[in-house]
Amino acid sequence: MSNNFYNKSYLSVDTLSKEDVLYLFDKAMTMKKLVKEQGGNDSLKGKILTPVFYEPSSRTMGSFAAAMLRLGGGVVPMASMANSSAAKGESLADTANVFSATSDVLVVRHPEVGSAKEFSDAAYVPVINAGDGVGEHPTQALLDALTIYDAFGTLDGVHLAFIGELKHYRAVNSLARLLALFPTCKLSFISAPEFSLQDETRKLLNDRKISFKEYVEPDEIINEVDVLYVTRPKKEMIPEDQYERAVGKYRVTNNLVSKMKDKSIIMHALPRLDEIATEVDSDPRAVYLTKQMQNGLYIRMALLEAILKEQA
Numbered sequence: 555m556s557n558n559f560y561n562k563s564y565l566s567v568d569t570l571s572k573e574d575v576l577y578l579f580d581k582a583m584t585m586k587k588l589v590k591e592q593g594g595n596d597s598l599k600g601k602i603l604t605p606v607f608y609e610p611s612s613r614t615m616g617s618f619a620a621a622m623l624r625l626g627g628g629v630v631p632m633a634s635m636a637n638s639s640a641a642k643g644e645s646l647a648d649t650a651n652v653f654s655a656t657s658d659v660l661v662v663r664h665p666e667v668g669s670a671k672e673f674s675d676a677a678y679v680p681v682i683n684a685g686d687g688v689g690e691h692p693t694q695a696l697l698d699a700l701t702i703y704d705a706f707g708t709l710d711g712v713h714l715a716f717i718g719e720l721k722h723y724r725a726v727n728s729l730a731r732l733l734a735l736f737p738t739c740k741l742s743f744i745s746a747p748e749f750s751l752q753d754e755t756r757k758l759l760n761d762r763k764i765s766f767k768e769y770v771e772p773d774e775i776i777n778e779v780d781v782l783y784v785t786r787p788k789k790e791m792i793p794e795d796q797y798e799r800a801v802g803k804y805r806v807t808n809n810l811v812s813k814m815k816d817k818s819i820i821m822h823a824l825p826r827l828d829e830i831a832t833e834v835d836s837d838p839r840a841v842y843l844t845k846q847m848q849n850g851l852y853i854r855m856a857l858l859e860a861i862l863k864e865q866a
């Protein structure tokens with residue numbers, strides 16, 4: 555397997571091949587061993603990462619920073635762009651130039667679809683998309699796919715069902731598109747019709763002849779799924795009087811998960827509101843507070859090393 559990430563930006567899962575995904579999984583497993591046995595190493599000593607976050611984040615920003623630090627690199631302490639010169643009106647392009655001058659890699663999150671590409675076009679160091687509006691979250695997809703791979707030893711033949719408010723959830727787009735690289739995967743989408751999968755992702759799955767089906771009733775499919783992927787309703791994008799319609803019967807409780815297979819897993823990118831009851835947290839199939847987040851560290855270590863070191 556070869557490193558196709560060196561010195562390149564990572565903005566969308568659509569640029570990945572199946573080999574790229576498996577290459578990163580292999581590296582992530584090495585990173586897991588490294589962290590467990592030594593805590594880290596100096597592989598990226600002398601390299602600097604700057605997080606450029608125009609939207610709040612705990613997991614993504616925290617795990618990118620931890621990943622860089624565990625590999626011996628440095629992180630510019632930009633907690634939020636609200637305290638940067640963006641607040642004085644500095645453009646995305648100028649900001650990309652500013653941080654390119656002082657960094658080896660930039661990690662950007664922004665509320666507009668396409669903003670990561672716009673930022674990357676102006677930057678002159680590699681840029682990683684940490685979420686652009688309702689568009690994509692391509693490193694979330696990598697850690698999600700790694701978590702599934704970890705649980706089942708493969709992505710081939712796995713049946714994943716997304717549930718909840720799917721329309722505004724970028725992690726659904728990215729993971730569904732990544733899994734389209736593994737054509738024997740089966741995808742189900744469970745939601746109220748007005749909060750269903752985005753058209754662009756539906757079209758991509760159709761174009762690639764991926765087996766997928768959309769459901770309104772969770773009970774139609776819940777007993778068949780290997781992975782239940784719960785999504786956070788984007789409260790800020792849903793009229794208040796439609797919130798219960800988006801979440802109501804899709805709320806994940808012990809009653810719903812009692813209908814799932816014993817060997818299934820329950821995932822969520824987090825943070826959550828009330829779409830998944832805390833009673834589910836202690837179910838042995840729930841991986842969202844444990845393995846899923848730990849894999850975020852390992853896959854981001856793998857990605858950073860692949861981008862910053864040619865012979866990674």
Ligand code: CP
Nearest residue numbers: 611612613614823824
């Ligand atoms: N999963 C995720 O993107 O979480 P944060 O918003 O906390 O980064």
